[in-house]
Amino acid sequence: MNVRQKPERTRLSAEDWEDAALNLIAEQGVGALAVEALARQLGVTKGSFYWHFRTREALLQAALERWEQYGEREIIGQIEALPDPRERLPELFRRVAHELHPHRVYAALLKALDHPLVVPVMARVSQRRTEFLHTAYTEVGMESAAALNRARLTYAAYVGFLQLNFTLGLPRLTHEEFDTYVEHMIATLIPS
Amino acid sequence: MNVRQKPERTRLSAEDWEDAALNLIAEQGVGALAVEALARQLGVTKGSFYWHFRTREALLQAALERWEQYGEREIIGQIEALPDPRERLPELFRRVAHELHPHRVYAALLKALDHPLVVPVMARVSQRRTEFLHTAYTEVGMESAAALNRARLTYAAYVGFLQLNFTLGLPRLTHEEFDTYVEHMIATLIPS
DNA sequence: GCCAATCCATACTCAAGCGTATGGAATCCA
DNA sequence: TGGATTCCATACGCTTGAGTATGGATTGGC
Structure with missing residues (x-):
């Protein structure tokens, strides 16, 4: 199920969130992109998320940009x-x-x-x-x-x-x- | 905007709800299909809706079936x-x-x-x-x-x-x- | 004209999910 | 090593929208 995200990372970066978001989107669609769910999946809580991103939409935006350049x-x-x-x-x-x-x-x-x-x-x-x-x-x-x-x-x-x-x-x-x-x-x- | 639904209908039927649902879907997508919004658009309240349908999903189901046969x-x-x-x-x-x-x-x-x-x-x-x-x-x-x-x-x-x-x-x-x-x-x- | 069935309004409860506030832990660096 | 920065946890507020309870209005059959 989860492909990579458990090598005991102690801290997370914005990119980690974006990658996780893309994975979640690929598997369950954009509608399933919820911050608490993502946090759970990454082994942290919302507190972390809202340090890296101002809002849920901001994460989606960033993830999409990342995808657009990455896979181009x-x-x-x-x-x-x-x-x-x-x-x-x-x-x-x-x-x-x-x-x-x-x-x-x-x-x-x-x-x-x-x-x-x-x-x-x-x-x-x-x-x-x-x-x-x-x-x-x-x-x-x-x-x-x-x-x-x-x-x-x-x-x-x-x-x-x-x-x-x-x-x-x-x-x-x-x-x-x-x-x-x-x-x-x-x-x-x-x-x- | 609204195409037909104001000839002073005093009562509504399930079909009326289904048609309205299809119109709303065509204009704003399935995600916008909310019962209170639909009710407002039809000039009634939720009370009416839950008499005709057991749940929101039931309406969507019925509307889809209607569309499938209708436009076939x-x-x-x-x-x-x-x-x-x-x-x-x-x-x-x-x-x-x-x-x-x-x-x-x-x-x-x-x-x-x-x-x-x-x-x-x-x-x-x-x-x-x-x-x-x-x-x-x-x-x-x-x-x-x-x-x-x-x-x-x-x-x-x-x-x-x-x-x-x-x-x-x-x-x-x-x-x-x-x-x-x-x-x-x-x-x-x-x-x- | 009256009763029963049908349709609708009002007023709630409840859960999900976003966002905030604030303090604590971990890390970096001088 | 101590302070600043970075990252995270806990606990809360707030909104939206589904679903329920209950009583009132409207209509059709007799």
């Missing part, structure tokens, strides 16, 4: 390093398809779009990723307008898939089925 | 009525693209997937719609397995688009841009 150039950097632009998109698809933990946070935030604080974060992230897809599609020869629409379509499919699978647990796919699905995506979305 | 055969029936199967998918895309109100509820529920009650409802709805797409794709000549993957991809793109646009308000599309996006979807997802 995860894969993108490696993809851009590929010499042949034609390999980038398929490789991106396959890489993303087999990541897991980043998606858990992402999916959790996706189903917490109720909260006003997460909306701008997700908007920025989506914007950047769509732009990345946009240039990737132009690099394989698509005209700019078409490439942008294809990028939107691709990212929408990605987001939707996370919702349907992670949150709804919908198409109970085996590994094989999942792989053929990914290949189907590649075949239909990426121009040959 | 909305477009699907009309699409199935089209004689030429080849016309169905494009027509479906264009129709769905220009609907508005049903999507508001759908999008609201999509970003309320935190709540355990909405998950099964959304799962069922998504399942049915994906199956509909599946048969539609087979009817235009796709092999069954490919058609299923294409259906998943299509529905994921739909769901993702709702998230990105409605909730994140992301790509501020003009009507023209939106139309070309839809045509782009049709061109890439539907086999000619």
Whole structure:
């Protein structure tokens, strides 16, 4: 259950709280982010929390910022390093398809779009990723307008898939089925 | 703001509460569904509510069931009525693209997937719609397995688009841009 | 017109969860 | 080593919103 947070830390830092918050969000959603619960989980009390943060919202804000920067150039950097632009998109698809933990946070935030604080974060992230897809599609020869629409379509499919699978647990796919699905995506979305 | 609920009704029925609940959900999300707020909006007090429903969750449950049945055969029936199967998918895309109100509820529920009650409802709805797409794709000549993957991809793109646009308000599309996006979807997802 | 069923108002209780106040323990540093 | 800084515990106040109790108003059948 708890992944790391018991190496007998005597004192905590703000970053510790932010990490714990992100873990809790990934596992139980933003709605479950309560300061007393978090404190319990960290083995301290509220007194500690309110020394590091002015309010609960401040923690959420900080945790989201942390997540936004932290997980940003995860894969993108490696993809851009590929010499042949034609390999980038398929490789991106396959890489993303087999990541897991980043998606858990992402999916959790996706189903917490109720909260006003997460909306701008997700908007920025989506914007950047769509732009990345946009240039990737132009690099394989698509005209700019078409490439942008294809990028939107691709990212929408990605987001939707996370919702349907992670949150709804919908198409109970085996590994094989999942792989053929990914290949189907590649075949239909990426121009040959 | 309030669309209909003031024709001087002297008494309310359970259905009235359910409709009001759905409206409130569409406008402010599931999180905003509070009985005292709803009562105020309907011009009554909690006393009324707890006569019709045993608990807040009961109302949500009933409202969701109502929505699930109510908005189910909305477009699907009309699409199935089209004689030429080849016309169905494009027509479906264009129709769905220009609907508005049903999507508001759908999008609201999509970003309320935190709540355990909405998950099964959304799962069922998504399942049915994906199956509909599946048969539609087979009817235009796709092999069954490919058609299923294409259906998943299509529905994921739909769901993702709702998230990105409605909730994140992301790509501020003009009507023209939106139309070309839809045509782009049709061109890439539907086999000619 | 009267009684019973239906619908609603008022006035509470109760729990959850945020935030505050204040003092004590641990750590750093000069 | 002693004082300042940093971190935490305990105990409280306050608000919000769900649910209950009970009596009053309204309506439909006879």
